[in-house]
Amino acid sequence: MPLKPLTIRLWVLRILAAVIMLQTLYFKFTGAEESVYIFSSLGIEPWGRILTAILELIASILILWPRTTGIGALLAMCLMGGAILSHLAILGIDVMNDGGQLFIYALIVFIASSGLVFSYGNQLLKLIRKKKKRKEKQIVQLEPEE
Numbered sequence: 752m753p754l755k756p757l758t759i760r761l762w763v764l765r766i767l768a769a770v771i772m773l774q775t776l777y778f779k780f781t782g783a784e785e786s787v788y789i790f791s792s793l794g795i796e797p798w799g800r801i802l803t804a805i806l807e808l809i810a811s812i813l814i815l816w817p818r819t820t821g822i823g824a825l826l827a828m829c830l831m832g833g834a835i836l837s838h839l840a841i842l843g844i845d846v847m848n849d850g851g852q853l854f855i856y857a858l859i860v861f862i863a864s865s866g867l868v869f870s871y872g873n874q875l876l877k878l879i880r881k882k883k884k885r886k887e888k889q890i891v892q893l894e895p896e897e
Contacts, residue, residue: 761870765820768827769811771856779804785847792842806830814867821871822878831861837859840843 773802778786790796790803791844809831813823834857844851870877 759818761867764863764866764870765814768824768860769814771860772811772827772830774806775853775856776804776808777805785849785853789842789848789853790838793837804832809821814864818876819878820867821874824871827860827864828868831857831864835861859870 777783782797782800786800787796790800793799806826808821810826810830813819813829816823835854838846838854838857844854846853
C-alpha cells in the first residue's frame with residue numbers, strides 16, 4: 752500500500768526537525784566552544800545549555816513517536832522561538848562567524864514544528880480535554896455526599 756503524499760510530507764517535517772535538534776545535542780552536552788559562548792552571552796551557562804539540550808532531546812523523541820508528535824512539535828516550537836528571539840535580541844544572526852547557520856537551523860525547526868503543530872493539533876486538544884475531565888472528576892469526588 753503506497754504512502755499518501757500528506758503522510759510523506761509530515762514524516763519529512765518530523766525527520767527534519769528531529770535531526771536538526773539531535774545533531775546539535777553533541778555540541779551542547781560536550782560544552783563545545785560555540786555552545787558555551789552562546790549560553791554565556793545569554794547568562795545561563797551551564798545549566799541553560801544542559802536544560803536546553805535535554806528539552807531538545809525530549810522534543811525530538813516526542814516528534815518521532817506518532818502518538819506524541821503534536822506535543823513534541825509544540826515543545827520544539829517554544830524552544831526554537833526562544834532561540835530565534837535570542838538571536839534577534841542578543842546574539843545576532845551570525846554567531847562566531849557561523850554565517851547565520853544556527854539561526855537558519857532554528858528557523859527551519861520552528862517552521863517544521865509549526866506545520867506539525869497545525870497538523871497534529873488534535874493530539875494537543877485531546878490532551879487538554881483529558882486533563883480537564885480528570886480535574887472535573889477529582890472535583891466531583893472531593894464534594895461531600897448529601
